[in-house]
């Protein structure tokens with residue numbers, strides 16, 4: 191554990207190295223608080239893809255999980271994208287491989303494939319369009335076909351199916367963190383905080399979403415926290431989400447629906463590793479150009495929407 195003095199010293203080193211390397215640090219909303227605090231930009235997957243495509247700095251230090259850093263590398267091929275710990279993966283993204291997707295598509299000829307950004311670059315290269323939790327329903331509704339394949343998150347697919355008249359055929363993947371938040375967790379938290387509203391991430395189980403007042407991406411939660419009149423909010427999502435929401439809205443109370451909803455992969459990125467990444471210019475995220483070119487098409491179709 192770093193104490194306040196260590197954190198301040200590392201933040202100073204990181205600020206110096208950032209200038210020397212002409213780098214920006216971008217971080218996902220589930221990153222450790224101290225990592226968010228040294229970032230130039232913090233956001234959800236969609237916001238981070240848009241930011242990665244627009245930055246002018248030569249180096250992007252991506253504080254998030256591997257598929258997110260890959261997306262940044264695909265969208266900014268002339269930049270150096272570094273991930274402070276290359277082992278920070280997303281177990282849901284690993285639930286479908288490119289070969290599995292190719293075989294699945296063959297069973298449903300003519301159906302377009304929507305891939306959640308929580309997939310590898312090789313999987314994105316095989317799909318028609320990407321989506322994030324912030325735009326999944328809009329992406330599916332933008333397609334002409336009546337039936338669409340949706341991978342890999344079955345919970346997000348079920349939520350999207352409720353927002354569209356299209357038939358959404360899901361892959362059987364899930365995020366173990368969101369899937370472990372149960373309806374009874376939400377009911378118990380509601381009993382403890384009867385005045386609170388409930389917001390759920392669309393990676394949650396359908397029965398959890400059914401109990402919630404709003405379904406929001408992590409970026410949606412940030413915006414809604416500023417706008418809402420509610421003083422107490424129960425969050426059915428990764429528990430670190432409380433850090434940014436409380437920092438920006440000190441007058442409101444945020445309670446995780448499940449205190450153990452903790453994405454250990456996101457937390458592999460630490461301040462010492464951010465400093466080491468800048469010092470040693472490691473670990474570079476490289477996507478083979480033939481995969482990157484095909485994956486870029488699917489991501490850019492989403493960003494254009």
Ligand code: 13P
Pocket residue numbers: 219233234235236308322323324365393406407408409
């Ligand atoms: P957001 O796009 O809502 O930030 O979600 C990303 C993610 O991995 C949630 O588990």
Ligand code: SF4
Pocket residue numbers: 255279280281282283308365366367368393428453455456
């Ligand atoms: Fe992947 Fe779930 Fe972690 Fe998001 S919270 S990065 S979906 S494992």
